[in-house]
Amino acid sequence: MAGQRHWTGSDSGQRHPLPVWADPDVEEERLDTQGVARRGLLRRAGLFGAGFAAASIAGAVSSGGAQPAAARQGKPGGDDPELAYLVGDHHVHTVYSHDAKYTFSQQAMRAAQFGLDWMVFTEHSNFGHANAGGALAEHAEVLKARAENPRMLIFQGLEWYIPAAEHCTVFAAPGENEAEILRQFELAYDGKLLKRTEGGPTHAGTAANEALAVEAIKWLAERKRAGFVDDVLVLANHPSRLGIDSPHELRAWNDADPEIMIGMEGAPGAQGAALPGRGASSIRGEYENKPSGQSWPGYPGEAYVTYGGFDWMTATVGGLWDALLSEGRLFSITSNSDNHGPSATPGATATGLPDRASTTPAGCPTRWTPAPLSRAATSGPGSSAAPTWACGSTATWR
Numbered sequence: 001m002a003g004q005r006h007w008t009g010s011d012s013g014q015r016h017p018l019p020v021w022a023d024p025d026v027e028e029e030r031l032d033t034q035g036v037a038r039r040g041l042l043r044r045a046g047l048f049g050a051g052f053a054a055a056s057i058a059g060a061v062s063s064g065g066a067q068p069a070a071a072r073q074g075k076p077g078g079d080d081p082e083l084a085y086l087v088g089d090h091h092v093h094t095v096y097s098h099d100a101k102y103t104f105s106q107q108a109m110r111a112a113q114f115g116l117d118w119m120v121f122t123e124h125s126n127f128g129h130a131n132a133g134g135a136l137a138e139h140a141e142v143l144k145a146r147a148e149n150p151r152m153l154i155f156q157g158l159e160w161y162i163p164a165a166e167h168c169t170v171f172a173a174p175g176e177n178e179a180e181i182l183r184q185f186e187l188a189y190d191g192k193l194l195k196r197t198e199g200g201p202t203h204a205g206t207a208a209n210e211a212l213a214v215e216a217i218k219w220l221a222e223r224k225r226a227g228f229v230d231d232v233l234v235l236a237n238h239p240s241r242l243g244i245d246s247p248h249e250l251r252a253w254n255d256a257d258p259e260i261m262i263g264m265e266g267a268p269g270a271q272g273a274a275l276p277g278r279g280a281s282s283i284r285g286e287y288e289n290k291p292s293g294q295s296w297p298g299y300p301g302e303a304y305v306t307y308g309g310f311d312w313m314t315a316t317v318g319g320l321w322d323a324l325l326s327e328g329r330l331f332s333i334t335s336n337s338d339n340h341g342p343s344a345t346p347g348a349t350a351t352g353l354p355d356r357a358s359t360t361p362a363g364c365p366t367r368w369t370p371a372p373l374s375r376a377a378t379s380g381p382g383s384s385a386a387p388t389w390a391c392g393s394t395a396t397w398r
């Protein structure tokens with residue numbers, strides 16, 4: 001191996017090593033089966049080797065989708081040799097979420113094993129996460145996971161409870177303020193923390209809450225313009241799961257800043273929800289809901305389930321995603337894991353890690369004092385009651 005190829009991972013020109021499969025300096029014999037297959041795919045497409053460049057969500061991740069128009073027009077991804085095709089997951093939870101159970105290191109290790117080149121840790125927002133040091137303690141774990149996986153791009157993110165709507169992935173480019181921007185953002189704009197969740201057609205607070213969501217994305221844009229962070233991205237998570245992301249809200253978020261709010265989950269995570277043992281009515285993506293008073297009344301009942309794992313907005317020909325694209329919007333869809341823990345049936349040990357029904361978290365940040373864990377509470381290092389975490393307590397997972 002002669003050296004290590006890099007790509008430019010942010011507007012500040014920070015350079016990052018390519019994954020081994022993408023690095024032309026790594027001989028093919030050193031790759032695993034997946035690496036060989038991925039390299040072959042890119043090579044057949046004429047996108048591997050000198051001038052390695054490709055259209056990819058990671059291109060959007062690295063540049064916030066802000067490639068100059070000229071770069072978008074040539075071959076996919078432009079001719080910029082610094083742009084790299086990378087495979088990633090923007091929706092992963094750890095013990096810093098009240099309903100997940102793995103450490104950052106464990107998640108990053110598995111992500112690397114299964115071929116991710118980049119990943120975003122998206123812990124659920126809560127007051128402790130923002131105010132009791134959770135976001136900053138989490139940052140130390142992110143730095144550790146980066147050190148353990150030097151070729152992987154690891155982002156610290158947040159699962160934002162959009163006022164009047166569903167969840168969203170929010171994350172910034174690595175840098176000095178990557179954790180602080182999340183902390184400030186959740187305090188100022190999180191629907192759950194501010195009790196600004198109302199979004200149904202008959203709720204008095206709906207219009208103001210929907211406006212707050214738009215303001216939130218504009219605030220991120222302002223922080224980016226001010227140089228507080230190099231870049232920031234927002235993606236709507238499981239958009240049809242509860243029927244509360246209405247078409248006008250999706251358009252308004254994208255309009256607020258189309259280079260920041262760049263898309264939605266087309267194939268939401270929790271794909272293992274329909275595996276045997278999860279219950280006869282369990283559906284891929286955990287889309288197991290019915291319309292409520294919070295839902296947008298225009299969505300039919302069939303919008304509340306997935307189709308081959310795809311969200312109804314994406315799965316429907318001529319549906320909402322097609323409509324957004326037909327309006328000329330660059331509105332991407334993603335697939336990701338929303339991993340909280342394995343979906344294996346109780347007792348299964350295929351992953352070598354405790355299964356989801358286990359009563360003991362797989363790993364615990366040791367500095368947190370053991371405390372009873374309640375799924376209903378905003379617990380974990382981000383607890384609103386106290387910055388404690390349950391290690392070895394008798395918690396029931398889902």
Ligand SMILES: [Zn+2]
Pocket residue numbers: 091093122159338
């Ligand atoms: Zn999630």
